[in-house]
Amino acid sequence: MKSSDADILIIPGWSGSGPDHWQGRWLAKLSTAQLVEQEDWYKPARDAWASRIVAAVRAATRPVVLVAHSAGVSAVAHAAEYLKPGEVAGAFLVAPASETAKRAIPGMEQAFTTHRRERLPFPAVLISSATDPYCTQDEAKALAEAWGAEFVDAGDSGHLNTESGHGPWPDGLLRFAGFLRGLSAVPQKQIQS
Template sequence: MKSSDVDILIVPGWSGSGPDHWQSRWETRLKTARRVEQADWYKPSRHVWADEIVKAVRSATRPVVLVGHSAGCSAIAFAAEHLHPGEVAGAFLVAPASERAKGAVPGMGPDFIAHRREKLPFPSVLIASATDPYCTPDEARALAEAWGSEFVEAGDSGHLNSESGHGPWPDGLLRFAGFLKSLSVVSQKVNQ
């Protein structure tokens, strides 16, 4: 698959990924990308955020690929329990926030803190930094295992956001292109 073959749904975390964040840049650069908007970026609620993702998926006109960052990864996992098989082609999950980190955020809904730890019903890759202050490599690996995600360590990269120097994040865009290509291979195997 290429980016033009899919609807790319950008799922930011707490605070909504500002204009310099790689998610915002991808949203502008990739013509089939759009942001899943939330009513309040500073008060994540499990059901509200998951419902918005499900609505966005169901309004898509092409296969859907979800692109989550930080608490957006959790929101995708919460939404997954309400999605039907085949509604999402894959998920690209970056720098998930640990339960420890989410619990320290003012305004975080109590229902949002604990992770859903069931296998996602679609292929996924989870990219995590060795130096993320919001999620240790062990915490990220445990989430990747629970979600059935391929785990990729991104080295000394902080929280993989604009504050850690990942505004445009060209390496991430290359990884995303590789992920889309892998979804084509999976799709071809399923259809044979």
């Protein structure tokens, strides 16, 4: 699959991703990318964030690929509960926030703080850094295993955000292209009435 064959849904975490963040750059660069807008980027609410993702998936006209960062990864896992097999072609999950770290974020809804531990109904890759201050690699590996996601060690890369020097993140874009190529061809999405 090529990026032009998919609706790429960008799902930022707490506070959103600005134009210098790799997600903001991908949004500007990839012609089929679109932002899943949340009502309040500073007060993540499990049901509200998950329902926005589900609505964006169901509004898509091509196969859907989710690209999530930090608390956005948690939102994808919560949304997966409401998604049917085949609605999402794959998910590219980067730098999940740990359950402990999320409790420290002001405005975070308590229900958002516990990760779902069921297998995702779509192929996924989870990328984690050995030096991420918001999630240990042991926790990220456990999440990847529970979700049935491929685990990728990003080395000494911090939280894989602008502050850690990952504005452009060319290695991530190459990894994403490889992930897309590995997704099996999915027929044109059927528009449901």
